[in-house]
Amino acid sequence: MVLLQVQHKHPFSFSTILHSSNFNGTKLAPSSIQYNKKTLEHQKGKGGLRVTASSTKKILIMGGTRFIGVFLSRLLVKEGHQVTLFTRGKAPIAQQLPGESDSDFNEFASSISHLKGDRQDFDFVKTSLSSQGFDIVYDINGREATEVEPILDALPNLEQFIYCSSAGVYLKSDYLPHVETDEVDPKSRHKGKLETESLLKSRGVNWTSIRPVYIYGPLNYNPVEEWFFHRLKAGRPIPIPSSGLQVTQLGHVKDLAVAFLKVLGNQNASKQVFNISGDKYVTFDGLAKACAKAGGFPEPDIVHYNAKEFEFGKAKPFPFRDQHFFASIEKAKSLLGWKPEFDLVEGLADSYNLDFGRGTFRKPADFTADDIILGKNLVLQS
Numbered sequence: 001m002v003l004l005q006v007q008h009k010h011p012f013s014f015s016t017i018l019h020s021s022n023f024n025g026t027k028l029a030p031s032s033i034q035y036n037k038k039t040l041e042h043q044k045g046k047g048g049l050r051v052t053a054s055s056t057k058k059i060l061i062m063g064g065t066r067f068i069g070v071f072l073s074r075l076l077v078k079e080g081h082q083v084t085l086f087t088r089g090k091a092p093i094a095q096q097l098p099g100e101s102d103s104d105f106n107e108f109a110s111s112i113s114h115l116k117g118d119r120q121d122f123d124f125v126k127t128s129l130s131s132q133g134f135d136i137v138y139d140i141n142g143r144e145a146t147e148v149e150p151i152l153d154a155l156p157n158l159e160q161f162i163y164c165s166s167a168g169v170y171l172k173s174d175y176l177p178h179v180e181t182d183e184v185d186p187k188s189r190h191k192g193k194l195e196t197e198s199l200l201k202s203r204g205v206n207w208t209s210i211r212p213v214y215i216y217g218p219l220n221y222n223p224v225e226e227w228f229f230h231r232l233k234a235g236r237p238i239p240i241p242s243s244g245l246q247v248t249q250l251g252h253v254k255d256l257a258v259a260f261l262k263v264l265g266n267q268n269a270s271k272q273v274f275n276i277s278g279d280k281y282v283t284f285d286g287l288a289k290a291c292a293k294a295g296g297f298p299e300p301d302i303v304h305y306n307a308k309e310f311e312f313g314k315a316k317p318f319p320f321r322d323q324h325f326f327a328s329i330e331k332a333k334s335l336l337g338w339k340p341e342f343d344l345v346e347g348l349a350d351s352y353n354l355d356f357g358r359g360t361f362r363k364p365a366d367f368t369a370d371d372i373i374l375g376k377n378l379v380l381q382s
């Protein structure tokens with residue numbers, strides 16, 4: 001585990017990292033960067049903010065039935081907005097969540113609307129959206145700028161376009177945490193999201209871009225916490241690359257949904273990018289221990305390995321990038337009045353109790369890479 005004291009006036013140095021057995025992570029020290037709301041005014045200009053958060057809006061969510069949108073759409077309905085989900089119709093538009101009361105679910109299900117289509121069918125997107133005349137668009141599943149352009153063409157009077165980008169757009173750096181003004185990587189696997197942000201800027205629309213780090217929580221379709229839970233449940237060792245002291249950051253999906261709500265109609269969110277994640281950082285080893293505690297499992301048996309010594313083929317040995325990767329969320333705290341409510345263990349327990357602990361998961365366990373690692377480890381030990 002790693003303890004960090006971060007001050008943005010000085011570059012982050014990994015020589016200052018200290019070892020600790022506490023796996024809850026380290027809380028981000030108050031940033032020395034002050035975000036002055038007045039300095040944002042010059043960025044409004046043409047296409048600036050025209051929406052007020054208190055008014056009822058006609059909102060389109062691109063996606064919304066898998067993960068982030070499931071929680072966001074419920075918040076928007078509770079706020080009194082008219083919400084439509086644009087999906088291919090492969091999954092039910094409304095499904096009752098574990099722990100959700102019948103009355104809350106029925107209220108949500110009776111309030112949500114559906115527009116069935118394929119966003120790759122650009123002609124259909126233009127025709128269907130222009131006839132509806134939405135005020136706000138939340139694009140949760142957009143990956144390429146070409147997918148967004150037809151939406152902008154169809155809605156010339158759009159009040160706000162809110163985009164789910166990724167902290168994965170940042171260029172790898174020794175100076176951490178990442179802040180919103182950091183250099184980005186045009187060759188990133190998320191380059192489509194960068195190109196989308198550039199498109200939004202060039203079109204003069206009022207936009208907001210959210211860059212999450214790693215997202216976790218109930219219904220997560222990415223193998224983040226689920227990867228650890230599978231191994232803990234099976235009583236298997238947890239293989240972690242290198243020293244296990246790589247520092248990363250996770251944010252709960254419900255906190256992310258609240259952040260998406262906070263930018264709606266928020267003058268300080270106009271034409272702005274925000275990192276969104278948890279308040280603390282954690283090492284890979286610390287995350288394994290946190291997952292064990294959250295699920296009520298014994299202290300995990302962690303096995304470290306050098307990934308360069310193995311050929312895994314198509315098997316994926318670990319769900320995180322093998323590097324330090326975390327971002328500052330001070331801008332969102334300062335300008336949006338947002339803060340994450342879940343600490344790491346509490347959030348992982350919420351995910352476990354409402355999902356994996358009930359016997360539900362997105363992908364079955366695959367220990368192929370584990371067996372390769374552990375097999376060599378046993379040979380070396382013998």
